[in-house]
Amino acid sequence: MTRPALQVLLAITLVVAANYYWSPRTSQTVDEETRERQRALPKTYIEQTRAWSFDETGALTDILEAEKIEQFGRGNVSMLTMPKFYAHSRDDKTWSAVAERGRFEDHSERLLLRRNVVLTHDQTGTSMTTQAMDIELDDKTAIANKRVTITQGENRTTADGMVARLQEETITLKPNVESTYVQQP
Amino acid sequence: LPDDREQPIHIEADEALRDEKQGFTRYQGNVQMDQGSLRIEADQITIYHTGEEADRVLATGKPARMQQQPDPEKGLLKARADTITYVKSEQRVELRSNAHIEQDGSIVTGDYIDYFIEQELVKAGSAGGENASRVQVVIPAEVLQDEEADRGTTDSK
Numbered sequence: 001m002t003r004p005a006l007q008v009l010l011a012i013t014l015v016v017a018a019n020y021y022w023s024p025r026t027s028q029t030v031d032e033e034t035r036e037r038q039r040a041l042p043k044t045y046i047e048q049t050r051a052w053s054f055d056e057t058g059a060l061t062d063i064l065e066a067e068k069i070e071q072f073g074r075g076n077v078s079m080l081t082m083p084k085f086y087a088h089s090r091d092d093k094t095w096s097a098v099a100e101r102g103r104f105e106d107h108s109e110r111l112l113l114r115r116n117v118v119l120t121h122d123q124t125g126t127s128m129t130t131q132a133m134d135i136e137l138d139d140k141t142a143i144a145n146k147r148v149t150i151t152q153g154e155n156r157t158t159a160d161g162m163v164a165r166l167q168e169e170t171i172t173l174k175p176n177v178e179s180t181y182v183q184q185p
Numbered sequence: 186l187p188d189d190r191e192q193p194i195h196i197e198a199d200e201a202l203r204d205e206k207q208g209f210t211r212y213q214g215n216v217q218m219d220q221g222s223l224r225i226e227a228d229q230i231t232i233y234h235t236g237e238e239a240d241r242v243l244a245t246g247k248p249a250r251m252q253q254q255p256d257p258e259k260g261l262l263k264a265r266a267d268t269i270t271y272v273k274s275e276q277r278v279e280l281r282s283n284a285h286i287e288q289d290g291s292i293v294t295g296d297y298i299d300y301f302i303e304q305e306l307v308k309a310g311s312a313g314g315e316n317a318s319r320v321q322v323v324i325p326a327e328v329l330q331d332e333e334a335d336r337g338t339t340d341s342k
Binding site: 121123124126150152155157159168169170171172173174175176177178179180181182183184 | 190191192193194195196197198199200201202203204205206208210212232234238239273
């Protein structure tokens with residue numbers, strides 16, 4: 001191969017290499033840190049929200065309220081501030097749950113409630129307080145793996161775990177169950 | 186003790202199921218219930234709480250056991266049966282199936298025993314039928330002599 005051809009080939013190789021490695025920073029280009037920060041920001045803010053859910057027959061199944069909802073693209077998750085949740089069981093019995101923080105996972109249909117969580121059976125007045133409770137919206141169960149305190153009037157029960165089946169209106173408690181029933185005068 | 190019925194009922198167990206619709210809580214696993222001097226130990230205890238008042242307690246076990254100090258001057262009363270029902274409002278304890286109750290050496294056994302706490306009265310019976318067991322009562326001699334002595338002093342007055 002003649003000398004000039006070699007020189008041309010070399011020049012082309014250098015230009016291609018330079019083009020590949022050199023990415024000029026202009027004011028328009030977003031650096032990785034900024035892109036990461038953008039991705040961490042919520043996609044949508046909604047304030048004073050209320051969402052209703054209905055089943056296939058059109059019956060109201062639950063209502064979710066929150067002072068603020070921040071929806072994030074990544075993971076399809078919404079962070080809730082002061083969430084309130086109302087579940088309707090078949091024969092119009094309702095449970096209501098409140099907390100300071102919540103997280104709604106759309107893909108798994110779960111509502112995770114954190115900090116001063118109170119679940120109440122509205123008809124009997126029984127209330128359960130704990131610091132973390134996960135509500136499975138599909139099968140209407142509320143699960144707590146932390147200390148839970150159940151009160152009804154002056155009667156009180158504590159345990160280190162709980163599963164409330166909202167439709168059946170039953171609460172399974174274990175382990176370490178302790179109850180006190182105060183006598184009415 | 187006389188004021189047992191005013192004391193709170195305390196229950197400890199491994200596990201419990203609370204049914205809001207039917208108004209009961211069922212305790213299982215090393216279950217122990219205390220109300221003043223009354224104590225019940227059983228495999229399973231169910232408390233029926235209509236509204237907030239816990240009125241009826243059903244204990245089952247092999248057997249379920251109960252003890253109480255009904256009178257400070259008398260000995261501990263102990264009872265056992267396959268099923269013990271305590272009806273708080275009536276201060277009545279029902280012992281069903283293999284019922285046994287004893288105090289200060291006096292023993293009563295039978296198919297069923299009803300114990301009326303305030304009157305300190307025991308009613309025992311047999312379920313009847315082929316494999317029913319007859320009521321048996323054992324009263325120690327010294328208890329008999331004490332009663333006769335009491336009766337003697339009252340006659341001579």
